[in-house]
Amino acid sequence: MADEEKKEQEQEEEGGKKKKKSKLLLIIIILVVLLIVGGGAAYFFVLKPKADNKAEAAAAKKKEVKAEPAIGPLYSLDTFIVNLADPGGTRYLKVTMQLELDSEKVQEEMEKRKPQIRDVILTVLSSKTYAEVSTAQGKLALKQELIRRINLILTTGSVKNIYFTEFVAQ
Template structure:
């Protein structure tokens, strides 16, 4: 083979390698652009996960057992609850005024009838009334929520 043929074959080989390399480069750029678009679409379509609201300090109360206001007085309620408080200062106030807190709750519970407490609406109404009464005693916004941990009607 002549020197001229070797130079032509080498030039064609370099040209082919340059074209193949350029083709791979263009494909790589296109695929990376497609991946970016997929990530953007996925991020936009994904539902935003909201953080659950933080829970305040809890104060656990002992069980209450009271007669209900039904005719004959043969039905009673046993309930245990936790009070969610605004902050730790309220926890101290409840500890100091625990007899008053228990009295406040004991004045509300016996006024209910079985029919009132068997529905979710009745339990929520009881919860709201207790929160209102306790906040009157401890200061507005002191008790933010009440969680019933035991609720037995017999």
């Protein structure tokens, strides 16, 4: 009987060892699966969004470009040559410009009011002296005055900016 009990105990111990080995093997398999799943999740959530961030950044740049104010329709004017208001009347100013409008509708009105607009521009230009138009600040002030005076005439829209394409003061 003692032998039988020893054999049963040995068998139980072997069975216990097998159970421990199978539990250990199960734990190892579970850990490996968790590592694989965790690695995949880490790749998906950490590495993949970087590519998405690049795409989002590119899309954001496009939106920024679109968000920047675009140049409105341009209206070209003929060249103006006027005598400046200097004593002696020997100085003149030659200017070619384009008007930036706030909408397409204003172009039709600009055509209808072209004589009035030319008159305003000629009046303003001929009232300036060489000292007033020869500096950068003077040109900027001239632009602002022309914009203000032309916008007083317009009813369907306005002039946003003036671009001098030729400016000669002599």
